[in-house]
Amino acid sequence: MKHEVKLVESRTTLTLTYAVLSIALVITLFPIALLVLNSVKPAAQIVQNPLAWPETFRWDNFTRAWEDARFSTTMLNSAILTATTIVLVCSTSSLTAYVLARRKIESWKIVTFYLLGTTTAPIQLFLFPLYFGFAKLGLINNPFAVALIYTAIFSPFAVMLLRTYFLAIPRELEEAAQIDGANHWQIFTRVMLPIVSPGILTVALIIGLYSWNEFLIATTFLQGADNMTAIVSFFLLSGQYSSDWGEIMAAALIIVLPVVILFVLLQRRFIEGMAGGSVKG
Amino acid sequence: MHRLYLVPTLLINVVIIFIPALLTVALAFFRWDGITTPVFVGLQNFQALWFDRVFWTALTNNLIWTGLFLTIPIFMGLLAATLLLVARRGSMFFQVIYFLPMIIATAILARVWQGMIFSPVSGVNGMLQRMGFPTIDPLTQPSTALLGIATVDLWHWWGFLCVIFFAALRQVPQEQIEFARLEGASFWQIMRHVLIPAIRPTITLMMIMTVIWSFLVFDFVYILTQGGPAFSSEVLSTLAYRSAFYDLAVGKAAAVAVVISLFGLVATAFYIRAQTREFQS
Numbered sequence: 001m002k003h004e005v006k007l008v009e010s011r012t013t014l015t016l017t018y019a020v021l022s023i024a025l026v027i028t029l030f031p032i033a034l035l036v037l038n039s040v041k042p043a044a045q046i047v048q049n050p051l052a053w054p055e056t057f058r059w060d061n062f063t064r065a066w067e068d069a070r071f072s073t074t075m076l077n078s079a080i081l082t083a084t085t086i087v088l089v090c091s092t093s094s095l096t097a098y099v100l101a102r103r104k105i106e107s108w109k110i111v112t113f114y115l116l117g118t119t120t121a122p123i124q125l126f127l128f129p130l131y132f133g134f135a136k137l138g139l140i141n142n143p144f145a146v147a148l149i150y151t152a153i154f155s156p157f158a159v160m161l162l163r164t165y166f167l168a169i170p171r172e173l174e175e176a177a178q179i180d181g182a183n184h185w186q187i188f189t190r191v192m193l194p195i196v197s198p199g200i201l202t203v204a205l206i207i208g209l210y211s212w213n214e215f216l217i218a219t220t221f222l223q224g225a226d227n228m229t230a231i232v233s234f235f236l237l238s239g240q241y242s243s244d245w246g247e248i249m250a251a252a253l254i255i256v257l258p259v260v261i262l263f264v265l266l267q268r269r270f271i272e273g274m275a276g277g278s279v280k281g
Numbered sequence: 282m283h284r285l286y287l288v289p290t291l292l293i294n295v296v297i298i299f300i301p302a303l304l305t306v307a308l309a310f311f312r313w314d315g316i317t318t319p320v321f322v323g324l325q326n327f328q329a330l331w332f333d334r335v336f337w338t339a340l341t342n343n344l345i346w347t348g349l350f351l352t353i354p355i356f357m358g359l360l361a362a363t364l365l366l367v368a369r370r371g372s373m374f375f376q377v378i379y380f381l382p383m384i385i386a387t388a389i390l391a392r393v394w395q396g397m398i399f400s401p402v403s404g405v406n407g408m409l410q411r412m413g414f415p416t417i418d419p420l421t422q423p424s425t426a427l428l429g430i431a432t433v434d435l436w437h438w439w440g441f442l443c444v445i446f447f448a449a450l451r452q453v454p455q456e457q458i459e460f461a462r463l464e465g466a467s468f469w470q471i472m473r474h475v476l477i478p479a480i481r482p483t484i485t486l487m488m489i490m491t492v493i494w495s496f497l498v499f500d501f502v503y504i505l506t507q508g509g510p511a512f513s514s515e516v517l518s519t520l521a522y523r524s525a526f527y528d529l530a531v532g533k534a535a536a537v538a539v540v541i542s543l544f545g546l547v548a549t550a551f552y553i554r555a556q557t558r559e560f561q562s
Contacts, residue, residue, distance in 0.1 A: 034397040092289035104283035120549040124521045124538040126301035152297035213386035238392045252389045
């Protein structure tokens with residue numbers, strides 16, 4: 001896969017290359033560094049100089065953030081919503097991706113184009129009737145209803161990504177199982193699914209990330225204090241009139257940290273999944 | 282039998298996206314407050330938009346946004362990706378860092394930039410002002426608010442393009458580059474005549490997606506300025522959202538959503554055509 005491409009040999013060019021790449025690195029990390037640095041500073045010191053090293057470490061920023069953003073409730077809500085979405089997307093999308101990749105039905109083309117089309121549909125195109133419809137049915141503040149919305153929005157992406165994994169499976173495997181007398185459901189669950197499990201894991205990670213971070217749907221459909229997600233409670237905390245930015249950055253770090261740890265551990269999966277799903281189709 | 286495999290995905294998709302989307306198109310011809318019976322008004326909502334200054338500001342802002350994102354991040358992404366190809370050593374590390382902002386929630390990134398960088402009280406901006414530099418908070422000026430928001434989104438977005446372009450560049454056959462080098466081509470010549478033509482399909486696809494996404498932009502605008510000051514940074518998606526949920530003018534919101542979708546539809550047609558090649562193989 002990786003070619004040993006030699007574009008230039010001169011030392012100056014190489015130095016210049018690393019200089020430019022490093023500048024981009026600093027620009028990328030600067031706001032994130034400010035987030036981490038100021039999460040342990042007292043508000044008064046942030047106002048003086050957001051760039052300075054903390055004079056005193058205010059670890060209680062984190063405990064106050066946890067209390068004020070009601071993270072013990074909202075984090076749990078986010079976790080439940082994320083887990084439900086992952087289960088729904090992975091189970092429904094793997095079925096669809098299998099059928100479309102193997103062209104099991106005559107109308108596979110129409111279905112594929114329909115799903116491709118919905119990946120580009122603006123949320124506003126369906127948001128308003130959906131909201132007022134759900135309101136009528138009493139589904140506002142219902143995490144399962146929101147998980148269904150996420151599933152609808154994210155599953156075309158998941159189908160397209162999983163499709164490439166199913167395509168990579170040799171046809172002979174399926175035929176051999178058929179000769180052994182396996183029915184179509186057994187072929188799918190016992191032969192195909194175990195082989196595409198790395199793809200399902202990638203989809204689970206990315207759908208999990210999207211659900212955990214999602215703002216527009218969450219803030220619209222989950223407004224009750226006991227139903228909102230961690231992102232929405234962070235948004236409300238940080239929008240208050242008198243703001244303690246140390247506490248806000250601590251709240252931000254609490255939400256971001258688990259995501260960043262997962263990303264560092266499984267970077268290849270994240271990058272290939274997010275880049276692949278939108279490019280390869 | 283395989284037809285049944287598609288039922289969960291399609292059922293969720295049709296109920297959450299397709300039917301509400303049709304209802305939105307219908308609602309664009311009604312006056313509705315979300316509660317009472319909708320009243321048919323014909324083209325009145327569209328006429329009202331035509332004479333609405335905020336609508337034209339929002340549409341112009343979306344077009345400016347598209348222009349910015351079709352040029353700056355694509356150039357930055359291409360340049361950094363090519364430099365990663367030159368550097369080779371450490372390219373994975375740089376790539377992971379550039380990608381990092383993509384995995385952090387937009388709500389959090391928006392608040393970090395707002396409080397730690399732009400704010401004249403708690404941000405780097407305020408520190409510069411106290412040191413005597415004539416800097417401004419771009420979010421509070423009508424002439425710069427949109428650019429301030431775009432800066433945050435550009436910072437968050439360009440690394441994603443860099444990673445995608447780098448993945449595509451690594452697939453360019455080494456012989457082509459070697460041959461160009463033997464011919465005595467410079468770095469810029471190789472980039473212009475060998476590398477960019479080789480990954481043109483990827484660049485085209487990203488540009489189509491940029492157009493689609495530029496008409497969907499919501500989170501950063503909604504969180505950073507709510508479209509202000511004085512509607513100067515309003516975009517179509519925030520205008521629709523505010524009309525529906527703050528002014529309870531759901532018909533008007535639906536009309537705006539239809540306009541967003543018309544722009545999206547053109548880009549989507551190109552998107553599906555670009556993706557078709559993959560499905561024919």
